[in-house]
Amino acid sequence: MSVRNVFVVGLDEHNRKRLEHLRGAENYQFHGVIEPTEVYDTEIFPIEDMLARAETQLKEFSEPIDAIVGYMDFPVSTMLPLLCERFGTRSTSLESLLKCEHKYWSRLVQREVIAEYIPRFTAFDPFDVQALQHIGEAGLYFPFFVKPIKSSGSRLGFRIESPEDFSYAVARLCEGIGTISEPFNYVLEHANLPDGVRSVDGGHCMAEEIIGGWQCTVEGYVFQGDVVPYGIVDSIRYPQVLSFFSYRYPSRLPSSIQTRMQELTRQVMAHIGYDNAAFNIEYFWDEVQDRIWLLEINTRIAQSHCDLFEKVDGVSHQQVTVDLALGQLPDMPYRQGAFKVAAKFFYRVFFVDATVSKVPSIEEIETLQRAFPGTFIAVQVDVGTRLSSLPEQDSYSFALAYVWMGADDDVALEENYARLAEQLHFEFDDIVG
Template sequence: MSKNVFVVGLNDYNAERLRRLRGVENVTFHPLLTPAQVSETQDFDIPAMLAEAEATLDAFDGSIDAIVGYIDFPVSTMLPILCKKYGTPQVSLEALLKCEHKYWSRAVMREAIPDHIPKFTAFDPFDDNALSKIGEADLRFPFFVKPIKSSGSRLGFRIDSPEDFDFATEKLRAEIRTIGEPFDHVLSQADLPDEIRAVEGHYCMAEQVIGGRQCTVEGYVHDGEVVPYGTVDSIRYPQVLSFFYYLYPSQLPRKVQDKMWEITRTIMSHIGYDNAGFNIEYYWDEVQDKIWLLEINTRIAQSHCDLFEMVDGVSHQQVTIDLGLGRKPDMPRGEGPQNVAAEFFYRVFFRDARVARAPSRAEIEVASEAVEGTRIVSYVSKGMMLSELPEQDAYSFAIASVWMGAGKQSKLLWNYEQVMKKLNYEFTDIVE
């Protein structure tokens, strides 16, 4: 019989990707809410989105076999609520929040893997005495701050001085409630311990600075079995916090990856996470040979889909769909046409600027054809301000992404340079 899978925020490109998965011959994919509502905005009215999604599902004349998504907040936090109501497989809201509520997540990690986490504390950015309270928690400069519900790299800051903290606090106070208020609605649906309920959606985390070679372990849990299936390196631009490219498969030593996978099995089992995909970001401090766990994300990384398809033969949306239908994921390995693959981020390091020129669709197609199998997405158009872009880090703007594969990493980097030579962006009204 045909299965009906509802995908929150489904767009045309991902609809094509899903149809290339294994075992979907009898699956019909249905969009649930639009990308404009859930990912192309910073205004998240979760009660309204849930109401609209439920109205669509209630009106559907057929079986509802799976409700899935591959997008971060707010989609990730809406899925357990929708799946529970309609009886489809998904992780519990409480287990999900043990990952997504950054303070609760660190508290749980402290119980199971204390040697792999930094010092941390929660603070209220609207508290004028927050900096002194952070000091009382034995955190000294430098440290890092971010919302307790982060969304991408947005509103994350390295703090080296009181002036840095004042700058971060100003930004946090201005923007934190766009995440905090909708997250509070999600928290109100969950059974929380009192000490976690006291850390509200607008709170932030202060953490000891950790670092090293960064990577992401992709995995899933099916019927209690934790299965890591790939490690992707996260390469930053020199001397800054912004990502340059994601590389798959990882170039880290095998023993380091094996240890990360062991930590992954330990923490996800301890949390009680089940029947859903996830990824965990790690650092390996090569000098101290120490592994740090940065954070847990409760969905596959959409940026990595093309990388898995190029190297392994299928997007790891395979994991999302199979788990949504209650079956063990059929994820291949090494069956793709490339040995390595990457997503590159073309960035500009301005405070703000206006786009004076962006490449046309035809120019993007020509650039893509420079290296077979390349996909380019430009995020800007002529006349827009860079500050209009959603989900940006605090130090740069990603104006385009380039996905490509190759036989080896050095060839991949050379190919990227050839492609970017064909794309011309220009800016005015630059704020340095």
């Protein structure tokens, strides 16, 4: 078999190593397109310029281009259909992708088939001084949640309990929304949008009824029209706050709830017309009301889950992304990994702001990773880092480190992390509580 050339947007060395462990990787040559620093750890996305430079690089490649893939959220996810269309490689259509990523359009489409599983919602312009009144006229009252039409992680998401909360959130949204709205609007210009969606551009926001419960993510893909959910990961939050504590795989949800979520996933993704690409859907299960809520649809695998699938199933679910882009049915193993359970933990501080004065040394990190086999620790700050400068944070805390661990059961997993966390030492100056 001849070597197949797979271009990866924003490829870094950590993910190159993961990709080289995929099934069939001996027959693939992975190439980076667009430097990882342009899509990691930044909130500036000159998407038109990035697309132009990517196109130039790809046109200069003298061999066949067999696939163009990515494993990240905005701007990578929205760039892929444009690049793939220009070079004749496989991807879902731009319109089907935007029916997931444009949060207002996505809710409209979801309402057509699974209305009882989504919250009340409306779009609003954060620069409109009467925005709060319009939200009330749409039937939404305190408390509710607001976020940009094109959100990225938990950034610029706020729970609104009062007019004062709304004023604070709108000020933050007006200040920061342009970094996403301008590049997202460039993508929207290339799509065939309904009139009711085109008028709600990337500078708008969503207000939604508060939903909650046991949160999880259904990872799935569509291959030649067949929707396949293949794994469910639990998302566990710190008590009483919106910040994530860990992602855990496999899910501990009741099997009947997992089955129902898989059915809803098949129903909504088929209706959207999404095809030949990976996705994931975030859900809540309200245990008290025994009710399932669909939170949002993402048009990629969750990169945070790659190590979890590798630990439990035997290979990163980047396998799905690459196989689909090459026109192959994904060759994803099941429960062939070294661990029964795995998690990504978020080591956080709940300051308003601070400056980092001490971080664990490389030697300390390596010692901890050896003490807990299979563990990988990724420190997210350096000495001198001002926490408020960190990109892609939620509105309530700062993640100082990510810790991926595996174990034979959930009790051992949580105990091992607690022991490790006690030995991760950070110090701070200029703390704003």
